[in-house]
Amino acid sequence: MEKEKNPDPLSIFQKAFAVELAKGMGTIKAMEVKSAAKPPNPITITEGVIDSATWAGLIVKRGADAAEYWKKRTLSPSKDPIKAGIDAEAYYASQTKAAIDSQARMKALQKTNLTEYGEIVEATPPSAYADGLTRKTVKINTKIGKLQPLVEGLRKAIAAMPETTDGEREKKMIAARRGMKLVGKVMKGVLGPESIAKELATLK
Numbered sequence: 001m002e003k004e005k006n007p008d009p010l011s012i013f014q015k016a017f018a019v020e021l022a023k024g025m026g027t028i029k030a031m032e033v034k035s036a037a038k039p040p041n042p043i044t045i046t047e048g049v050i051d052s053a054t055w056a057g058l059i060v061k062r063g064a065d066a067a068e069y070w071k072k073r074t075l076s077p078s079k080d081p082i083k084a085g086i087d088a089e090a091y092y093a094s095q096t097k098a099a100i101d102s103q104a105r106m107k108a109l110q111k112t113n114l115t116e117y118g119e120i121v122e123a124t125p126p127s128a129y130a131d132g133l134t135r136k137t138v139k140i141n142t143k144i145g146k147l148q149p150l151v152e153g154l155r156k157a158i159a160a161m162p163e164t165t166d167g168e169r170e171k172k173m174i175a176a177r178r179g180m181k182l183v184g185k186v187m188k189g190v191l192g193p194e195s196i197a198k199e200l201a202t203l204k
Contacts (some may be wrong), residue, residue, distance in 0.1 A: 002012030007129060013175045016160040045136045049155060052148040056186065057139040064130035071126045085109050143187075150186060 049055075063070075086109050093100030133140070158176050162170045185191040 013161050013172075013179075014156050017154060017157030017179060020156045036138070038071070049148055049152040052145040053141065056144040059140055059144070060133050060137055063133040067126040067130040071121070074121050080114060082109055082112060082114060140145060146162045147183070147187060150183045155185060 008087070048195065086106060089106050092105060096105075115201050154176070158172060159204075161168070161172045161175060163172055
């Protein structure tokens, strides 16, 4: 059979991503990579996405370590969070029909103010943020355990695409963006394994 000439970069991406995504979703429960051999050099070049246990651990540790900074930034927001919340009413309503029907969220926001907001934050100890993350360690591990293989699969698929021309590099960036949207749909449960191939066909 004659070899296909000038294959479409997105076609290469779709095939590679489909394979890698299938692998990732089938191995979500076995993410931690262990090695007993000591590397000959202290520097190890790693191209892959870090394992899920390390990723989740960093989220918990760094978040807990940043408890004081979290409180400082929460007490000094870059814009009025109450006003920003009200300004987002249209988008929020489009996502939550029940909320727009009753306007419950907007009415609740209109009853508060920055002074009340500040008082609530001021009364909250910095440890509340760290403790909250620590309490959610199991949930974070589960989420990252599912996310890591999907991101790794996307990374491998993107890496397989050519990038010798500006057009190819542009297609690569578009594929990465659309691929992350697909990963998001899988994480939300909107798509399952049986829907992956169909969804990949839209990445044109």
